[in-house]
Amino acid sequence: MIDAAFLDRLRSIVGPAGHIDAPGDMEPYVAEWRGRYRGTTPLVLRPATTRELSEVVKACWEAGVPIVPQGGNTSLVGGSIPSQDGSEVLVSLSRLNRVREIDPLNYTVTVEAGCVLQAIQEAAAEVDRLFPLSLGAEGTCQIGGNISSNAGGTMTLRYGNMRDLVLGLEVVMPDGQVWDGMRRLRKNNTGYDLKHLFIGAEGTLGIVTAAVLKLFPRPKQVETGFLAVRDPDAAIELLASLRSASGDSLSAFELMPRIAIDFALKHVAGTVDPLEESHPWYVLLEFATGSGGEAFRDTIEATLGEAMEAGLVMDAVLASSESQAKQLWFIREAIVEAQKYAGGSIKHDISIPVSCVGTFIREATEAVERTIPGARPVPFGHVGDGNIHFNVTQPEGADTESYLAQWDKLNTVVHDIVLGMDGSISAEHGIGTFKRDELKRVKSPVELELMRKVKAALDPKGLMNPGKVL
């Protein structure tokens, strides 16, 4: 239990508008939207400035009180939920939500951690720039959380992960000191690149309070296509040739199996099958380019034509309007929702080398069939990055609860295939509490030791988001 006088001290640092302690009001902070994780805390702090947060953290450091930092609370791995014993205070960054500066000539925007991702996208668009991070939760998630979890999403093929979009950071260290690394520079070789320590560290090394982010030109021409492909191997071959033919302007390349389309058509209103005939595998792709106009479109059509002749592509449609493009993307997004209605789903968020995608899907599908006969793999996702959401829907008519009880067993089977390809058991979503035990199983002792050394060096008292990652 945290001492009541100490909690009062924290309250006095942030003032009346800066804390919440009524159980009902704390609910959105201690529970996760899917209902999978729930913790408890005596106090939610909502500091208004980096200075206030710094004072809070310093007080906690001195008192030995652990802190759970939280952004939009959209973590899929329990990364932003406090423990159940009430021993941790929760710090929400949501009031640190100013866009501090936008510099179109430098192609940068300077934001505070609590800015909602979509607000940053909009601020960039207002000055004719693109902030390319894009993911399902963009209307809710906050950039501090995106940074702390190194968010991915649909545009990483062209623009990289969150890590690649950060130029500078401001971080409150575990002892309350503020590291001002808010540089707006493309090149800076003056010692260790400290920002990369905090990006993707899930708040276990310090609390990100602000960042300088890269912007890009807004694409002048976007082409969206939906293709039926022979199989995943054909998709990967096509990916390589389209990257080359398009001047590397491919911004999305999403693989989908027929079963995913069937789920979407059945369960989500408004989805339409884009091609006349049914095929086993599909790719949704997008090019974002400056110009090139008809010539660019001709090049893409020619490359697709060659792929059809070579038997890689069975059928294809290029969107002729923005609304048609939106409809094609709607199918991709509907897949996520549709799976909920198709029964229990055991999920994997894995990555492998792009060249191993076909082999992985074959081997993992066979392994699923051996482990849980009748279970239905729905491997879809960002295969342009080698990232597959290898979700497995329960056998038709099976009991959902007893199916889901096999979660860990199936994870082990699938992850072992991933590890055989030097892949990752968490491509996008991070570790949090959810994959903490699995991390210990899959990482080498040398790597775990290195991670522990870094943690001990920066957070020797272990007060930052305890029980997450390590």
Next chain:
Amino acid sequence: MIDAAFLDRLRSIVGPAGHIDAPGDMEPYVAEWRGRYRGTTPLVLRPATTRELSEVVKACWEAGVPIVPQGGNTSLVGGSIPSQDGSEVLVSLSRLNRVREIDPLNYTVTVEAGCVLQAIQEAAAEVDRLFPLSLGAEGTCQIGGNISSNAGGTMTLRYGNMRDLVLGLEVVMPDGQVWDGMRRLRKNNTGYDLKHLFIGAEGTLGIVTAAVLKLFPRPKQVETGFLAVRDPDAAIELLASLRSASGDSLSAFELMPRIAIDFALKHVAGTVDPLEESHPWYVLLEFATGSGGEAFRDTIEATLGEAMEAGLVMDAVLASSESQAKQLWFIREAIVEAQKYAGGSIKHDISIPVSCVGTFIREATEAVERTIPGARPVPFGHVGDGNIHFNVTQPEGADTESYLAQWDKLNTVVHDIVLGMDGSISAEHGIGTFKRDELKRVKSPVELELMRKVKAALDPKGLMNPGKVL
């Protein structure tokens, strides 16, 4: 002095082909090519495998003997030269020079640290891929050194620095353990991203022995242009609009003042003034794209036409052949050489936000005139990244030695302007021994403390490249 029996033990680990100890033969390892740095060592080790290197490092760890790792020995900051007291052994990575694997579908190449940069570029080209790191020393420098110094060069505007091109690393830790982080993945959120600790750490945290590098499509169409611009502000405005118009396919954007062209024309045979009239400022630019053909060129020409009407651009030529393009690049490269013949040059390798380039050049030029009247600034370089090699040539007829004696004084003046813009005093070249004292002056205490914590955590005995960076 290192114990003779211990040196014998190291010799026995690497065998006869793996060490050099005759003073004459050690010369290329202990001296720097420009003659500015010279150290001494009792033994140069050239291990043939990661395992041999691991054994060497383990033995040194146990005996408390410091190690200087070395690649192509092209450092500009003394980063690869041992100390003068003979207390350090030197480890050359040059025999670890295999291309282990190339995977065109995954767009990756797996290389050992001693691979010469140009050999990697060629290996990529053989499978119709591009490895985009490109810099003056590419025929000599080794990829391990490029990684350890986070090399930049001329293509970073489009492809990023070395850091952005690394997917996986293999590192021998200070205690001799090998960290195998050789992942070939685009996405991997499983804990701290350890590779970024070693990239740019100049060998002070461990020795990079191998890496997985990103490849890109080979550009199908390259357009090279040479423009006279009104001033640096106009160059930066043009940069922003060309990034937008070209679908962000601008791969180089180099600023040059007239004095640099004059130096090149005077001192380097074969240089030709590309434009009829003389202008105060020039830009060399390059687009690398997939296709678009004439339509792409039309777009660029239209954008340049608008810039001429707006008074930003005074004159322009787009290369009509590959040989003309080479000639334009030859001028840019001649600038570096020409400065040597124009007298003593006090150099700065700085970066600032791209939007501050004009202000920086104005303020720094005025400060130079105040500090050393008659000294001639030659600000050129990769302004697309905000990186300016702000070199200052001695006043005409001045005594070179007494001019160069003012090196530190002028550095301080220029760096103070850089710091006022939150810039970097070493954009590309790193810290080494050369800028170690200046680093302490310019970094915040919090940042220095963080760097020291990382160093102490990973290399508690301080045996890795001592006296460099920190």
